[in-house]
Amino acid sequence: MAGPGIQPNQTANTVKTIEWTPEGIRLIDQRLLPLREEYLLCRTYHEVAEAIRSMAVRGAPAIGVTAAMGIALGVRQSQATDRDALKAEFRQITETLAATRPTAVNLFWAIRRMSELFDGLMKKKASIATVRTKLEQEAQRILEEDIAANKALGGHGASLIPNGKTVMTHCNAGALATAGYGTALGVIRSAIAGGKNVDVLSLETRPFLQGARLTAWELQKDGIPTTLISDSMAGHFLHSGRIGCVVVGADRIAANGDVANKIGTYSVAVLAKENGVPFYVAAPLSTLDLDIASGESIPIEQRAASEVTSIQGVRIAPEGIAVFNPAFDVTPHSYVSAIITERGVVRAPYLESLQKLKNQQ
Amino acid sequence: MAGPGIQPNQTANTVKTIEWTPEGIRLIDQRLLPLREEYLLCRTYHEVAEAIRSMAVRGAPAIGVTAAMGIALGVRQSQATDRDALKAEFRQITETLAATRPTAVNLFWAIRRMSELFDGLMKKKASIATVRTKLEQEAQRILEEDIAANKALGGHGASLIPNGKTVMTHCNAGALATAGYGTALGVIRSAIAGGKNVDVLSLETRPFLQGARLTAWELQKDGIPTTLISDSMAGHFLHSGRIGCVVVGADRIAANGDVANKIGTYSVAVLAKENGVPFYVAAPLSTLDLDIASGESIPIEQRAASEVTSIQGVRIAPEGIAVFNPAFDVTPHSYVSAIITERGVVRAPYLESLQKLKNQQ
Numbered sequence: 001m002a003g004p005g006i007q008p009n010q011t012a013n014t015v016k017t018i019e020w021t022p023e024g025i026r027l028i029d030q031r032l033l034p035l036r037e038e039y040l041l042c043r044t045y046h047e048v049a050e051a052i053r054s055m056a057v058r059g060a061p062a063i064g065v066t067a068a069m070g071i072a073l074g075v076r077q078s079q080a081t082d083r084d085a086l087k088a089e090f091r092q093i094t095e096t097l098a099a100t101r102p103t104a105v106n107l108f109w110a111i112r113r114m115s116e117l118f119d120g121l122m123k124k125k126a127s128i129a130t131v132r133t134k135l136e137q138e139a140q141r142i143l144e145e146d147i148a149a150n151k152a153l154g155g156h157g158a159s160l161i162p163n164g165k166t167v168m169t170h171c172n173a174g175a176l177a178t179a180g181y182g183t184a185l186g187v188i189r190s191a192i193a194g195g196k197n198v199d200v201l202s203l204e205t206r207p208f209l210q211g212a213r214l215t216a217w218e219l220q221k222d223g224i225p226t227t228l229i230s231d232s233m234a235g236h237f238l239h240s241g242r243i244g245c246v247v248v249g250a251d252r253i254a255a256n257g258d259v260a261n262k263i264g265t266y267s268v269a270v271l272a273k274e275n276g277v278p279f280y281v282a283a284p285l286s287t288l289d290l291d292i293a294s295g296e297s298i299p300i301e302q303r304a305a306s307e308v309t310s311i312q313g314v315r316i317a318p319e320g321i322a323v324f325n326p327a328f329d330v331t332p333h334s335y336v337s338a339i340i341t342e343r344g345v346v347r348a349p350y351l352e353s354l355q356k357l358k359n360q361q
Numbered sequence: 362m363a364g365p366g367i368q369p370n371q372t373a374n375t376v377k378t379i380e381w382t383p384e385g386i387r388l389i390d391q392r393l394l395p396l397r398e399e400y401l402l403c404r405t406y407h408e409v410a411e412a413i414r415s416m417a418v419r420g421a422p423a424i425g426v427t428a429a430m431g432i433a434l435g436v437r438q439s440q441a442t443d444r445d446a447l448k449a450e451f452r453q454i455t456e457t458l459a460a461t462r463p464t465a466v467n468l469f470w471a472i473r474r475m476s477e478l479f480d481g482l483m484k485k486k487a488s489i490a491t492v493r494t495k496l497e498q499e500a501q502r503i504l505e506e507d508i509a510a511n512k513a514l515g516g517h518g519a520s521l522i523p524n525g526k527t528v529m530t531h532c533n534a535g536a537l538a539t540a541g542y543g544t545a546l547g548v549i550r551s552a553i554a555g556g557k558n559v560d561v562l563s564l565e566t567r568p569f570l571q572g573a574r575l576t577a578w579e580l581q582k583d584g585i586p587t588t589l590i591s592d593s594m595a596g597h598f599l600h601s602g603r604i605g606c607v608v609v610g611a612d613r614i615a616a617n618g619d620v621a622n623k624i625g626t627y628s629v630a631v632l633a634k635e636n637g638v639p640f641y642v643a644a645p646l647s648t649l650d651l652d653i654a655s656g657e658s659i660p661i662e663q664r665a666a667s668e669v670t671s672i673q674g675v676r677i678a679p680e681g682i683a684v685f686n687p688a689f690d691v692t693p694h695s696y697v698s699a700i701i702t703e704r705g706v707v708r709a710p711y712l713e714s715l716q717k718l719k720n721q722q
Contacts, residue, residue, distance in 0.1 A: 204678075207593075209677050217678075227684060229685050230592070232567050236628075262593075267593065270631060308590065309589070311677065314675050316565070316570050322586070323589050326594065329594075
């Protein structure tokens, strides 16, 4: 358990998940953490797309920010000398980035936001130089807004975290999954900053091990007491009475409050409910997809078998074994105690509460 | 899905999990599978104890058989020339073996059975040569009875397996976890041998990966269609409608039907119940511990942090991170649809049905 008065270092300030630099987009390479802290420089939008696809950068909000920057980078490097050529190239860029990963809606949200700005500038017959500048500024604004949203939702969510208990989290919804500060981990950071005595139980999150590799690393850097367990242990600890609540992030939230998030989230939600432990989802509004009625319509990415049969290049299963590797699952809204956003905390009935939230200005 | 008429090769006949040889006890080294199929020769009872402790041999019935053989080996190698010295040494041997792993009751069951035989021979003032022979014969009998029990319980359980659906299993309750044929996997083998069209979804079972390394290997060798998934995917697939039932083994079953089994079993049981999928436990009578009222009293082994932070020697978590590593959990009897034993299938109320089963001759 955390002692009172722990002052977490601000990982959000010390590790930059995504950064726009004169040479290109600089990403902390999340495939190498925690063994190696190396940065990847994406010099073209194709390299940005590959970084998203290969999960060098991952986490729904981080993917959105990275895609926005990828668009700005692509337009900056465009050889187009007239607007029609630029439009064609813009479409090429956005299609390439949209094809990287299907589930996290923040990717499509960021692409739409950048596209709307681009279309407006085209209508206004802005110069190519102006378009470049405006897109770079917009991508930077999306990054800054994401950090601000995380800090705001952290503040709203902090009151939900019980004092003196353990918080369970799955995957990594931290500074590494966002432009900084984090969603689920932002809520935990805010609770601790507000004086609460909290420790964290991090599920390792097979197959990609975001919990073992990223959440454990990020919270350890912040001095937040964290214990790592296998996903198979979630039920045992939720049954033990020591867990005050579960907080996770989200990749897409449907209009009825169904939540697509990292594979394993649904299991944790069911086990939490069965044991009377509140289950909270922390996500910015950019993760809401109110055009989709329920989780059943959310596309679930299937990833390579090798993520399951090998760990860090070491084979753990017999050659030739069949594998399923869905990267996400859907948690029906009936298991979700509350959704924490930058505009406040909403509860069931989500169809009404989410719509109302989205309509607020 | 399996095609009809698949004839599984009998792993039980081709892989010998445990074998008494003139040089010592020969075990397939389950730490190295599936990458290397190597055998470990334990030349002393201390080496047998270390093989159990390090999980070169694992699985509740296999541990029981191995311990019985370890006792016979220890007595064979004893330098004692009188019965009092042999008695002292016998106690040393059984205490060493009993201290290896606390949860699987088959270990203590086998030690008690060998001890009762030994005590009887001591009372009858049998010669040391006779004691050696009788103990070796008894250990061999325990091995043969275990295979027979698995085949019998497989036969009883086969009728519970729905035709044309997928069976989910956790950990390895197969030929490798027993003297041969397997408990949970024995039920699946019997269902297929009886003409049912069944395929298997094997949970990888972190941290020790018995599902990925052992169940996948064993079923693949038998030609039984098997798909490997991470533990985090259990809920997603139980919710999908494709799973006909779950079948797992057990390390200890209390009088009220509570089941201690590999960590993660409780989670699967809750998720199965939530989705209306039957959850079956397959175990021989040697796994029943009717002296224990409920699962709350079953000691849960805590294992080394390195099993969680490293996989096959590759580090997957930051240095210095705290870890919990309970090797087992307890599934309350309310989640157990039926318990499959060599004397038949029993259902709730387990307090009555298990006692009745045990009293049968």
